[in-house]
Amino acid sequence: MSLVKINSKVTETLIEKVKNEILILGIESSCDETAAAVVADGRRVLSNVIYSQVPVHTLYGGVVPEIASRAHVEKINQVIRKALEDSGKTIQDIDAIAVTYGPGLVGPLLVGVNTAKAFAYAKKKPLVGVNHIEGHISANYIDNPELEPPFMCLVASGGHSHIVRVDDYGKYTIIGRTHDDAAGEAFDKVARAIGLGYPGGPKVDKLAKEGDPAKIDFPRASVGDSPYDFSFSGLKSAVLNYLNGCEMKGIEVNKADVAASFQQAVIDVLTEHSIRAAREYGCERLALAGGVAANSGLREAMKSAAEKEGMKFYMPSLIYCTDNAAMIASAGYYEYMAGKRAGLSLNAMPNLKVGE
Numbered sequence: 001m002s003l004v005k006i007n008s009k010v011t012e013t014l015i016e017k018v019k020n021e022i023l024i025l026g027i028e029s030s031c032d033e034t035a036a037a038v039v040a041d042g043r044r045v046l047s048n049v050i051y052s053q054v055p056v057h058t059l060y061g062g063v064v065p066e067i068a069s070r071a072h073v074e075k076i077n078q079v080i081r082k083a084l085e086d087s088g089k090t091i092q093d094i095d096a097i098a099v100t101y102g103p104g105l106v107g108p109l110l111v112g113v114n115t116a117k118a119f120a121y122a123k124k125k126p127l128v129g130v131n132h133i134e135g136h137i138s139a140n141y142i143d144n145p146e147l148e149p150p151f152m153c154l155v156a157s158g159g160h161s162h163i164v165r166v167d168d169y170g171k172y173t174i175i176g177r178t179h180d181d182a183a184g185e186a187f188d189k190v191a192r193a194i195g196l197g198y199p200g201g202p203k204v205d206k207l208a209k210e211g212d213p214a215k216i217d218f219p220r221a222s223v224g225d226s227p228y229d230f231s232f233s234g235l236k237s238a239v240l241n242y243l244n245g246c247e248m249k250g251i252e253v254n255k256a257d258v259a260a261s262f263q264q265a266v267i268d269v270l271t272e273h274s275i276r277a278a279r280e281y282g283c284e285r286l287a288l289a290g291g292v293a294a295n296s297g298l299r300e301a302m303k304s305a306a307e308k309e310g311m312k313f314y315m316p317s318l319i320y321c322t323d324n325a326a327m328i329a330s331a332g333y334y335e336y337m338a339g340k341r342a343g344l345s346l347n348a349m350p351n352l353k354v355g356e
Contacts, residue, residue, distance in 0.1 A: 023087075024336065025094045025119075026329025027080065029072045029112030030104025030132045031158075032063045036080040037325035038087035038094070042333030043141050047086035048319070048326040051075045054199060061198050062188065069107030076115050083325070091119065096126040098332020101342075102352030103159065104132055109348035117344050128332040129342040132323075133160055133354050134172065136289040138334070139320040139327035147314050151285035152278040154302070156270060156292035158184030158201075161230045163277045164354060166287075169334040172355045175277045176228025183266055184292045186232040190239050190262050194255045204259045205295050211260030216242060218265040220272075228277045235265055263297055271301045275309060287314040294321040 021040040028035040032053040038046040053071050057063045084091060099116035102109060113129075120127040137153050149169060155162045161183045163176035181189070184201055191200025196207065218238050223229040239262050246253045270292075278286045286306045292298060293315055306313035320327055349356075 024329040026325035027099040028325040033323040034075045035325035036083035039329035047083045049083045072111035096336045098128040101129040102349030106350040127342045135327040135331045138331035139316040140287045144314045152283040153287040154274040155290045156183045157290035178230040180233040208260040208263045211256030213260040213264035215257040216261035285312045
């Protein structure tokens with residue numbers, strides 16, 4: 001067998017590229033966080049910059065889309081510049097730009113998508129569109145380098161409560177979903193009802209530590225013939241009815257007990273359905289993702305339940321539970337490696353589904 005010596009700059013460039021890491025610039029602006037990050041090979045975070053608008057929206061008791069959009073416009077270039085600076089890389093070093101294009105609020109999404117397209121066009125970089133929910137799932141790869149598909153994942157956030165089977169990188173099957181309020185949405189509404197304000201999730205979690213989770217018997221809803229699906233509107237109504245009943249009878253409400261009992265009801269349903277899905281689909285690995293994954297009670301309950309079932313359990317660190325761009329860059333890396341590219345016609349899709 002003869003060896004053919006190839007001496008060309010193209011070949012040398014390709015060989016050098018194979019040896020180097022793949023750098024993805026991630027951009028996230030689906031709601032009220034303006035974020036950018038640089039991630040190497042899908043798992044090693046070189047920078048992760050987040051500008052939170054929570055102080056602004058707290059004044060209104062929730063996210064105001066128009067205000068969020070304007071804040072993204074004001075901050076996004078600064079955030080991207082800071083992410084590149086913190087990573088020690090330049091835009092020329094970046095292999096591709098990954099951006100959230102849905103689901104989320106249409107105005108904020110458009111800011112991120114159009115910014116990413118402008119960078120991709122001006123710097124001649126490949127563009128990759130990322131599903132926000134798939135980004136949350138991919139957050140698990142950052143803190144758990146040994147984790148690989150297949151595995152089952154509970155994604156719980158303000159707008160979504162899904163049980164997703166991760167069949168492979170970029171390939172997902174929805175096993176369960178919410179029929180009405182998502183878990184995070186229920187947290188926000190209950191927090192508002194007991195006077196905790198926005199954002200509701202962290203405040204309920206904190207107050208629940210002072211209460212008795214067995215004090216009030218709130219319902220654990222199931223959905224007919226869909227054992228993996230969720231419904232939290234009935235639980236939310238039960239809490240409101242309890243509060244109204246106490247007011248009518250002149251009974252003083254123990255807010256800590258309400259928070260603890262409500263939170264336990266949510267945790268019980270999320271954990272039980274996720275464990276059942278993993279067990280019945282033969283998954284030995286179970287993961288947690290999304291904003292509600294930052295809830296201390298849920299993290300403890302899921303970990304304990306998985307260990308009892310002999311399953312390996314994974315969850316992101318708290319910084320990667322809430323909206324961030326590192327998770328978008330991680331998901332974008334696997335899309336990029338699979339050869340997926342978005343054109344400059346990429347548009348915001350506020351109702352984007354998992355797997356689309």
